[in-house]
Amino acid sequence: MEPVVGDAGTGARGVNESSAVEGVSTDGMTPVSAADVIRAHALTKIFDAAGSRTVALEDADLAVRAGEFVSLIGPSGCGKTTLLRLVADLEAPTSGELEVTGRSAADARLARAYGYVFQSPVLYDWRTVQGNVMLPLEIMGFDRAERRRRAFDLLAMVGLGDFANRYPWQLSGGMQQRVSIARALAFDPKLLLMDEPFGALDEITREALNLELLRIWAATRKTILFVTHSISEAVFLSTRIVVMTARPGKIERVIDVDLPQPRGAETREYPRFFELEREVRESLRGTH
Ligand SMILES: Nc1ncnc2c1ncn2[C@@H]1O[C@H](COP(=O)(O)OP(=O)(O)O)[C@@H](O)[C@H]1O
Ligand SMILES: [Mg+2]
Numbered sequence: 001m002e003p004v005v006g007d008a009g010t011g012a013r014g015v016n017e018s019s020a021v022e023g024v025s026t027d028g029m030t031p032v033s034a035a036d037v038i039r040a041h042a043l044t045k046i047f048d049a050a051g052s053r054t055v056a057l058e059d060a061d062l063a064v065r066a067g068e069f070v071s072l073i074g075p076s077g078c079g080k081t082t083l084l085r086l087v088a089d090l091e092a093p094t095s096g097e098l099e100v101t102g103r104s105a106a107d108a109r110l111a112r113a114y115g116y117v118f119q120s121p122v123l124y125d126w127r128t129v130q131g132n133v134m135l136p137l138e139i140m141g142f143d144r145a146e147r148r149r150r151a152f153d154l155l156a157m158v159g160l161g162d163f164a165n166r167y168p169w170q171l172s173g174g175m176q177q178r179v180s181i182a183r184a185l186a187f188d189p190k191l192l193l194m195d196e197p198f199g200a201l202d203e204i205t206r207e208a209l210n211l212e213l214l215r216i217w218a219a220t221r222k223t224i225l226f227v228t229h230s231i232s233e234a235v236f237l238s239t240r241i242v243v244m245t246a247r248p249g250k251i252e253r254v255i256d257v258d259l260p261q262p263r264g265a266e267t268r269e270y271p272r273f274f275e276l277e278r279e280v281r282e283s284l285r286g287t288h
Pocket of ligand 1: 048049054055056074075076077078079080081082083
């Protein structure tokens with residue numbers, strides 16, 4: 001069975017299975033390669049459909065270390081969702097190499113090594129909030145007490161402890177998205193894949209959820225790969241920003257976000273915040 005929610009022993013910064021193989025450390029430190037949660041090399045995805053050929057992603061190189069918060073930003077159609085879907089093994093690459101939590105993307109999916117949060121929360125209206133979070137655990141045959149305990153803990157973590165017995169349609173859009181984040185964490189995955197999860201929300205709600213997500217990230221030490229259209233959201237959340245270009249979808253540049261942690265509402269007022277926003281904006285110029 002998977003480690004329980006909140007178990008720090010095998011958390012993102014813990015020693016993982018692959019370090020036994022790659023553990024060549026002589027100074028007592030975990031080798032960096034063992035801590036890579038995503039490793040992509042020359043990753044390419046071409047869609048061939050009815051005579052039209054789209055290079056959705058070309059030659060992408062990316063390594064995401066345990067505990068990082070990496071955002072993908074770029075114009076519509078530049079392959080952000082495609083990259084996420086490759087990592088999730090929802091699409092197969094045309095060529096290139098990909099490792100997720102030290103194994104193939106297919107094995108990572110089977111091991112439930114990631115949780116996936118979509119732009120729309122995709123909740124079942126006839127199930128309570130807690131019922132929605134318990135669903136993946138139910139499918140995997142977890143016993144009732146364990147399901148209820150995990151769902152309750154996760155809902156408390158996303159600030160919805162008092163809403164467990166409500167129905168999704170009784171909640172605001174922001175609250176529904178919190179439910180889908182709780183559900184994505186049901187198996188305590190190392191990696192969270194998030195595809196524009198706050199894109200449909202108003203700016204005030206989005207900023208509140210940005211803060212909330214950083215709190216969850218710090219508390220759970222997850223590794224997050226996050227897609228966004230918003231420059232300020234990318235700068236606020238990320239430890240690194242991957243700027244992508246369209247036609248063909250390529251990684252244009254990777255920007256380190258050296259803003260101090262933990263971040264708060266005041267972070268958005270720092271001069272460095274504005275500088276980084278400008279840097280991302282300038283990188284995006286000419287990517288259309
Ligand atoms: N299943 C598919 N079949 C054909 N073309 C696709 C498919 N999925 C995505 N594409 C194309 O690949 C490109 C990248 O798409 P996508 O990854 O969704 O971009 P983004 O998420 O950055 O907006 C687009 O041109 C899109 O039309
Ligand atoms: Mg997309």
